[in-house]
Amino acid sequence: MTQRPYHIDVMISAKAIAARIEDLARTIRKEYPDTDKLVVIGLLRGSFVFIADLVRELDMNVEVDFLEVSSYGDGMESSRNVKIFKDLRGDIEGRDVLVVEDIVDTGHTLTSVMDLLRSRHPRKIETIALLDKPVRREVDFKATWTGFEIPDAFVVGYGIDFAQANRNLPYIGTVVFDDDETA
Numbered sequence: 001m002t003q004r005p006y007h008i009d010v011m012i013s014a015k016a017i018a019a020r021i022e023d024l025a026r027t028i029r030k031e032y033p034d035t036d037k038l039v040v041i042g043l044l045r046g047s048f049v050f051i052a053d054l055v056r057e058l059d060m061n062v063e064v065d066f067l068e069v070s071s072y073g074d075g076m077e078s079s080r081n082v083k084i085f086k087d088l089r090g091d092i093e094g095r096d097v098l099v100v101e102d103i104v105d106t107g108h109t110l111t112s113v114m115d116l117l118r119s120r121h122p123r124k125i126e127t128i129a130l131l132d133k134p135v136r137r138e139v140d141f142k143a144t145w146t147g148f149e150i151p152d153a154f155v156v157g158y159g160i161d162f163a164q165a166n167r168n169l170p171y172i173g174t175v176v177f178d179d180d181e182t183a
């Protein structure tokens with residue numbers, strides 16, 4: 001399938017993201033005062049940039065693990081069918097856990113991931129999402145901490161893809177189709 005031509009407008013700069021992550025890391029540190037080693041779980045693939053920056057700001061002992069899930073494939077619409085492609089390496093029973101996500105949109109991904117992870121009986125489990133698009137929600141889900149609330153626009157960059165491209169942009173941008181602008 002040929003891709004409709006598009007460009008990307010900057011929505012949140014790399015500098016604004018870095019400043020927000022410093023704030024979030026301070027808040028999280030205070031939320032886990034008695035934790036020996038926090039298990040920080042990144043949801044692949046979208047969260048790989050966010051988790052890398054977040055853990056380097058977290059002034060505490062952490063263990064990093066990943067769960068690979070996907071429901072969008074290469075499209076712009078959720079399939080509402082959250083598939084697990086790769087499970088955690090570690091056991092989270094009795095552990096303090098933080099789940100790191102790039103974006104909450106319909107809410108299906110984090111709802112289904114949290115159902116799965118809670119069934120493994122962590123001692124405490126919280127969620128952080130860099131972006132939240134509350135107007136698109138289809139299931140009731142709110143992350144414990146959110147970086148930025150954003151309007152209804154398809155975003156890319158900072159780990160987030162469109163058709164497996166643009167994950168390497170250092171900022172968050174919106175996809176604008178060129179033929180929509182001329183219509």
Ligand SMILES: O=P(O)(O)OC[C@H]1O[C@H](OP(=O)(O)OP(=O)(O)O)[C@H](O)[C@@H]1O
Nearest residue numbers: 045046070071072104105106107108109
């Ligand atoms: O709230 P939702 O509507 O469920 O959407 C959020 C999810 O969508 C994207 O994942 P995607 O399925 O595109 O996989 P990816 O992380 O590998 O890009 C994103 O990374 C979130 O995990």
Ligand SMILES: Nc1nc2[nH]cnc2c(=O)[nH]1
Nearest residue numbers: 105153154155160161162
């Ligand atoms: N690339 C991308 N993936 C998403 N998954 C859920 N919402 C979005 C979005 O706005 N952009």
